[in-house]
């Protein structure tokens with residue numbers, strides 16, 4: 001069930017420190033933390049501190065905010081141990097809505113990478 005929460009939003013609580021997380025990065029607008037169930041050697045989530053339920057609610061005024069997230073992702077990926085492009089790299093996933101596989105209703109970008117031997121060769 002998709003609820004437009006805020007006060008009860010898990011990622012709002014994480015971004016405000018009410019619920020602990022393993023911090024990757026934060027500034028005035030953005031927060032990044034390790035996924036609790038990683039799917040890759042490097043797997044963290046990048047979120048706006050502002051409660052935006054998903055990409056479906058983005059407004060034109062938030063284009064800059066989303067742009068900042070996309071520009072920041074490769075920098076954090078390298079800091080977290082992803083290898084450099086092109087032999088390394090990373091994957092961004094932004095699940096949106098029920099059919100998009102979104103489970104937490106606060107916009108987040110999964111950043112996944114690191115050596116994954118099973119994908120090579």
Ligand code: 5GP
Nearest residue numbers: 021033034035036037095101102103104105
């Ligand atoms: P979604 O399916 O909504 O795209 O992804 C939600 C992600 O949040 C999942 O990968 C899940 O492991 C992660 N997650 C859920 N609850 C917590 C939590 O309490 N702490 C952290 N660090 N990650 C969480």
Ligand code: ZN
Nearest residue numbers: 009012051106
């Ligand atoms: Zn939220």
